[in-house]
Amino acid sequence: MRIAVIGAGPAGLMAAEVLAAGGAQVIVHDAMPSAGRKLLMAGRGGLNLTHSEPLPDFLARYREAMPRLKAPVEAFPPDALRAWSDGLGQPTFVGTSGRVFPKAFKASPLLRAWLRRLDAADVGFAFRHRWVGWDAQGALLFETSDGRRAVSADAIVLALGGASWPRLGSDGAWADILAANGVAVAPMKPANSGFLVAWSKIFRDRFEGQPLKGVALTVGPHTVRGEAIVTRTGIEGGAIYALSAELRDAVLAKGRAVLNVALRPDAARDELVLRLSAPRGKQTFSNFLRKAAQLSPVGIGLLQEAAAASGRSLATLPPAELATLVNAVPIELSGVASIGRAISSAGGIRFDELDAHFMLRRLPGVFAAGEMLDWEAPTGGYLLQASFATGVAAGKGALSWLARKS
Structure with a gap:
C-alpha cells in the first residue's frame, strides 16, 4: 500500500505515523524544505499541546464544529496526546491555567524525536514538493526544483493547513484545487487574530x-x-x-x-x-x-x-x-488584522464533504485532516489537539478504506 501524505505539519505527521504502524508505505510531501515549521513557530513561547479541562468542556470550545470533531477527539483525547508525547521522551506538565506543555517547554525536542520515530518506521519525506493537483491519469502532480513530477498512490491524506502564516507553508492554495474538483470549501478567514x-x-x-x-x-x-x-x-x-x-x-x-x-x-x-x-x-x-x-x-x-x-x-x-x-x-x-499574521484560520473543507472516516465523498481514496477542515478554536491547546486527532482519524480512515478495497 503506497500512501501519499501531503503536508508535514502535526496532522500530516500524525497520519503518517498511524499509516506506517498499519503497514503502509508512506511518503510525506511538503512544499517547504523541512517538516513542522508552523509547529516550531507555535513552540517559540512554549508549545501548548492541549488542555487539561474535562472533556465535555474541552469539546465545547469547538463551537459549531463540535459535533464533527467529537468522535476524533474522543478517540484521541488530551490524555492520549500526553501519553504520546511522553512516549517520545517529552513528558508534559499542566500549567496554572490548565494548559498542557512539554516539560522542555519548546517544540524542537519533540519534533526531532518524532521525526526519528517516523524514520525508524520507514516513513519517507519529499520536501520542496508543492502539490498542484492531479494529472489526467489521476496521479498527484508536484512542482519541484527539478520540474513537475507525477506521483501515483493508492490513497492520499491531505494535511496542508489553513491560510495563516503562509511563509511557513500553509497558504491555502489548495482550496482552488479542491474547488475545481467539486469540493465545497468555506472561505478562509483569520482566527485568533488581532x-x-x-x-x-x-x-x-x-x-x-x-x-x-x-x-x-x-x-x-x-x-x-x-x-x-x-x-x-x-x-x-x-x-x-x-x-x-x-x-x-x-x-x-x-x-x-x-x-x-x-x-x-x-x-x-x-x-x-x-x-x-x-x-x-x-x-x-x-x-x-x-x-x-x-x-x-x-x-x-x-x-x-x-x-x-x-x-x-x-x-x-x-x-x-x-x-x-x-x-x-x-x-x-x-x-x-491580516490572515497571514493570524495564529490560525477559520473556513476550509466543509464537513458535509467528508464521510465518517474523513474521506472526501467526491474523491474516493482522498482523506483530509487538520486546519484544512472548516473549524476554529481558541488558543489554549485546542488547535493542536484537533489537528493531531483528525490526523489520527484520517490515517485510520485510509487504512480502513484500503482494507475494504483489497
Whole structure:
C-alpha cells in the first residue's frame, strides 16, 4: 500500500505515523524544505499541546464544529496526546491555567524525536514538493526544483493547513484545487487574530507593545477575562483571541465592532465613585487616576482616547461618569488584522464533504485532516489537539478504506 501524505505539519505527521504502524508505505510531501515549521513557530513561547479541562468542556470550545470533531477527539483525547508525547521522551506538565506543555517547554525536542520515530518506521519525506493537483491519469502532480513530477498512490491524506502564516507553508492554495474538483470549501478567514484600531498618534507612539493586564473584554453577550496588548495598528493578545470569532464576524458584517474594556473588573462602581470623588490636591490628573483607581498608564491612556473620541476632556468628567467609563471603555475596531499574521484560520473543507472516516465523498481514496477542515478554536491547546486527532482519524480512515478495497 503506497500512501501519499501531503503536508508535514502535526496532522500530516500524525497520519503518517498511524499509516506506517498499519503497514503502509508512506511518503510525506511538503512544499517547504523541512517538516513542522508552523509547529516550531507555535513552540517559540512554549508549545501548548492541549488542555487539561474535562472533556465535555474541552469539546465545547469547538463551537459549531463540535459535533464533527467529537468522535476524533474522543478517540484521541488530551490524555492520549500526553501519553504520546511522553512516549517520545517529552513528558508534559499542566500549567496554572490548565494548559498542557512539554516539560522542555519548546517544540524542537519533540519534533526531532518524532521525526526519528517516523524514520525508524520507514516513513519517507519529499520536501520542496508543492502539490498542484492531479494529472489526467489521476496521479498527484508536484512542482519541484527539478520540474513537475507525477506521483501515483493508492490513497492520499491531505494535511496542508489553513491560510495563516503562509511563509511557513500553509497558504491555502489548495482550496482552488479542491474547488475545481467539486469540493465545497468555506472561505478562509483569520482566527485568533488581532484587530485594527485607529489610535491617536500620541497613544500609539507611547503605548505600542504595552499590555492591558487583568481586564475584562466584552462584545455583545460575550465577556472574557485576561490580557491584551496594544499594537501599533490595533490590539491583540489572549483575551482578544478568545473573542476573535465574535469580533471578526461583527467587523465583517458591519465594517466595525465596539469592544468594551473593563479596566478594574473586580472593583464595584460605588467604590470607584468614592475613590474618584476624593480631592486631587496638587497631583496631575494621571497620577490621581493611577493612585485613586489603581490604573496603569496604558489604561489611563485608553480612557483619554475614549474621552477624546467623544469630544471631551477626561479631567472634566464627573466622578460617577468616570467610574462608569473605567469599566466600560469603548474601543472601535475598524478591521481584522491580516490572515497571514493570524495564529490560525477559520473556513476550509466543509464537513458535509467528508464521510465518517474523513474521506472526501467526491474523491474516493482522498482523506483530509487538520486546519484544512472548516473549524476554529481558541488558543489554549485546542488547535493542536484537533489537528493531531483528525490526523489520527484520517490515517485510520485510509487504512480502513484500503482494507475494504483489497
